[in-house]
Amino acid sequence: MSKTLRCHLAAALVSAAIGLAPASHAAITDGLVVHLPFDDTFNDATGRGNHGTPVVVEDADVVDPTLPGFVSGGAIGSHALRLTLGQYVTLGSPSDLHFGPDVDFSVAFWVKGDPGAWTSDPSFFSNKAWASGGNLGWIIAAQGNGGWKWNWRASDFGRRDTPNLAVIATGGWRHIAVTHNRQGNAVFYLDGVPIGAEIPIVDDGDIDNFDTVYNIGNDGTGGYGFNNDRGARFLDVQMDDFGVWRRALSAGEVAEIYGAGLQGYNLASTAQAGAFFQNLAPAPGAVDAPASPIIRGEIQAGASAISADSVRLLLNGTAVAAEVTQAGGVTSVRYAVPSLVPAGSVHTVRIEARDAANIEVVQEWSFTVANYQTLPASLARPLDSRGSPGLLFRSVWASFGSLANTIARAEAQLAGTLIDPATEEPYFDDAEPGPINGFYAVDVINFEQAAQNAGNFPGDQAFPGLPEMDVNNFSTEALAWLELAPGFYRLGVNSDDGFELRTGAPPRDVLDGIRIGAFDGGRGAADSLMDIVVTEAGLYPIRLIHFEGTGGASCELFSVDVATGDKILVNNLGDSRAIKAYQTSVGAPSLPFTRSVSPAPGSTGVRENDPITVTIVDGSAQVNTSGIQLRVNGVDVTPTRSRDGNVSTVNYVPSPLLPSDSQVTATVIYGDGSNTKTQSWTFTTQPPSQPPAIVGHWDFNGNLGATVGFPLEYSSAAAQAASQFGTTESFGIPGIGGQTLQVLRFAGASARDIHYTMRHNAAPNGDGRLVNLWTLILDLHFPENGSGSWFSFGQIDNLDNTNDGELFVNFADRDGDGIPDGGIGIGGQYTNVEDFETYIQRGSWHRIAFAVDKTNDNDFGEAVLSKFIDGKPFQNQLRGNTQLDGRHALRDRLLLFADEDGESQVVFVGSIQIRNYKMTDAEIAALGGPSATGIPINTAVINPPAPVDDVELAATIAGNQLTLTWTGGSGTFQVQRRAAFGEGTWTTVGTTTDRTFTTEVTGDAAFYRIAQ
DSSP states (O other), rough: EEEEEEEOOOOOOOOOOOSOOOOOGGGGGTTEEEEEESSSSOOTTSSSSOOOOOEOOOOOOOOOOOOOEEEESOOOSSSEEEEEEEEEEEEOOOGGOOTTTTEEEEEEEEOOOOSSSEESSOEEEESTTTTTTTTTTEEHHHHHHHEEEEEEEOOOOOOOEEEEEEEOOSEEEEEEEEEEESSSSEEEETTTTTTTTTTEEETTOOOOOOOOOOOSSSSSSSSTTTTTTOOOOOOOEEEEEEEEEEEEOOHHHHHHHHHHHTOOOTTTOOGGGHHHHHHHEEEETTTTBBOOOOOEEEEEESOOBGGGGGGGEEETTEEEEEEEEETEEEEEEEEEEOOOOOTEEEEEEEEEEBBBTTTEEEEEEEEEEEEEOOOOOOGGBBBGGGGGGGGGEEEEOSSSSOOOOHHHHHHHHHHHHOOOOOEEEEEEOOOOTTTTTTEEEEEEEEEETTTTTTTBBBBOOTTTTTTOOOOOSSSEEEEEEEESSSEEEEEEEEEESSSEEEESSSOOOTSSSEEEEEEEOOOSSSSEEEEEEESOOEEEEEEEEEEEEEEEEEEEEEOOOOTTTTEEEEEEETTTTTTEEEOOOOOOOOOEEEEEEOOOOOOOOOOOOOEEEEEEEEOOSSSGGGGGGEEEEEEEEOOOOEEEEEEEEEEEOOOOOOOOOOOEEEEEEESSSOOOOOOOOEEBBBOOOSSSSEEEEEESSSSEEEESSSSOOEHHHHHHHHHOOOEEETTTTTOTTTBEEEEEOOOOOOOOSSSEEEEEOOOOOSSSSSSSEEEEEEEEETTTTTTOOOEEEEEOOOOOOOOOOSSSEEEEEEESSSOOOOEEEETOOOOOOOOGSSSBBSSSSEEEEEEESSSSTTTSSSSSEEETTEEEEEEEEESSOTTSSTTTOOOOOOETTTTTTTOOOEEEEEEEEEESEEEEOOHHHOSSSSSTTOOOOOOOOOOOOOOOOEEEEEEEEEEETTEEESSSOOEEEEEEEEEETSOOOEEEEEEEESSSSEOOOOOOOOEEEEOO
16 A cells, blocks of 8 residues: 655745754653643653643733633644633743753744734743843743744853744744754754754853743743733744753754654654655755755655655656665755756755655755846956955045945045035045055955954954054945856855945946945844856956944955855965955956946935036046046036046036936946946935925824824834734723823834834935934823833834934933833933933823934034923933934934834834924923823924015914914015925915914814915
């Protein structure tokens, strides 16, 4: 009789694992100290007595408290544990779970949940107080987007965290395992294969926390998500076959537990399992397979050996000639795809085999080839043109000022064209130039500003040309020729902050070069991986730029061995696998190139009168400066042209002005007698200037809809899961002035992707490219039983949300009464020493306002962040005189309540408003404290651009009567009204000659102007 065992792995469910040794069946239970099969019992199957005890949290939100129980049809066996709201299982604190500073241990279990099965980051298994990741202990936790993560804080080292490892709330059973080698790394597995980067835990110290216990389904306190009101809760989750070992399982053992589980055998019975597959490559669901993939799989035999003659491998439905080998009960199948496959293409694999008992085993999966770039063969120089080994490297540094964290800034700074607004001249370069035309010769790119280890590789050196210290506002440039044979390469850059890697002829040309990869913004040290294909052997030119804003700074250039995952520094002469680099290619032509352009390619918010500037560097022949042509939107214009040494500069001040809110194409044409280049780039101009107005208002009447402007948007499914709508009464919190109001409950930004996107509709202002003048007003309530020291109001300058937010509440006991008070601000300025009553108090509603002026054209003579609580000034926080378009200037959207590392907590929101100007202290005082009817939207003092010199317009409201008064002008004035700013028809509502006019307020908002 023929039987078939099929293992079909959906593409989204499994990550890569290769090269794992098969496990020894007899060894799986070695060191097993807890085994909870959850087959209608909480008993420990190891015989060691580490039984579970069901618990339900006592909390007002748990309306019908019942102990956790079981459901039939688990992942393995007859039943599985089911956890709903407030339920968990405690293991207590048995000696078997005391791992101290040096005991290896592992945890494995199956879990099942639909999308939305939990909110925020509840605990699967933990011994720590998870209210802070910095508390002693460790945890395997869920994530708000349906994912999972790990956190670790031992006695002798700071916290360690994985990112969100993978989404697992997919409706099916998933297997999680984490192993801890105390003299090595923590390793993470999903569905039998490693996932994410290993994290070193050697010498971290004691991991035991004797103030807590071990719990399944909650943290070590048993109260996380409830009595601290953070909203982290399992709503309906199943778990099965839970095990803890006092040793680190091998990768092969984890694969065996998973494979046996697919056949219905629990972790103590893997020896009874039939044949199963392991070590599949490319990994099922992989999206970064090489361009010429090697397809592999291993079949671990069960009771009967696999027949080698029966093995077939099908690629995209077609049988191929695969190599089959057998050793030690493992049948290995391998097929190297003989040619390049298209970038981004999807492929299916099927392996079939039969064992000696004629039982067929089948494995099917799919993978996607990386979106690689093919380097043009025309870039290759002969291998015998190698110059001196190494790379050329230089730094430029502005020791004063605050520079944007962008590629465009770095290019301008490297070109010497970045203008210091304080002097209206290019920033002075404080870096020490190198001896080779300003460059230094270096062996590898492995730099950290203070020569401290960062990123992937030890032995960091300080950046050449910079002092060995914490320096800010610098950019670097590396040039090299890489020796590449035909094939697929995975390159990597680890950077803090951003970078760009290019090739081209030459790669320094900002318009003709080919971008291989980039990160355009600020971040901590992190990897970016890029895939390329080379079709012809040779030396290929590259250019790597790196830039730093503030804080840490580091950069590494490396390749990745796609077979092993090993990272290897480019030109590491001590590693034979390293890509070799050379400073020059002997005899390479020296061609002219475009060193910089302004506005930058792809830039937005360009002003209508911003000059268009191009700098061009000579090659071996001199560029004909007087013959350089410039076109704007296809029309020839007449620029000014100049030369300084080997650099030609072309500058054009638009006349007529550039069209507003439009994409503009600029074209430059130049030559040196032998070479002619025609290059184009595009940028987008900013919208027309706006009159001062309320540009966004939200009242949360059951949704994110807008009263004025655009609706707020959920950033992710996790953000939606963290949001609840109701009333102050339904949530059991106080109303305002005895009145109930509709509110939004936000559970907190426990992950980077949990926030709201605010498209504020404000146009750039303050003579900058961003919104430099604005006011944000919020009616908020932090619950009395809430916890946490921080809450981020939003992310402004980094729309990838990879660094701190820009505005915070900091709760601290500043007046010594034992009750934390909430101060607002940024950069350590959270106090108002004159009046403790103006602080935010938990359990009370407050109206919080931030009024921002990033220009220097104000009473302070520098940028200012004015902060208010309930209409009272809290503090004017001065931000320096070089802040235009800086950190607190709004981009085209604001990430409301976002923070990159969970500095957040539960908050209730009644009303939010944003204006495109900085309100005065008097205007904010007039708004007063919070109101059950929300923030007023018909009391704005509007001062639109006057049609007559020296006219000033003001507005006041009494009841439903609006009185307008103005100065300047004479004769008969027309008072005109429009319902929406920026569009619609102005309607005359009356005329007067005495510079005052009173009319009845109708509708939610209106805009008025005076005309003659």
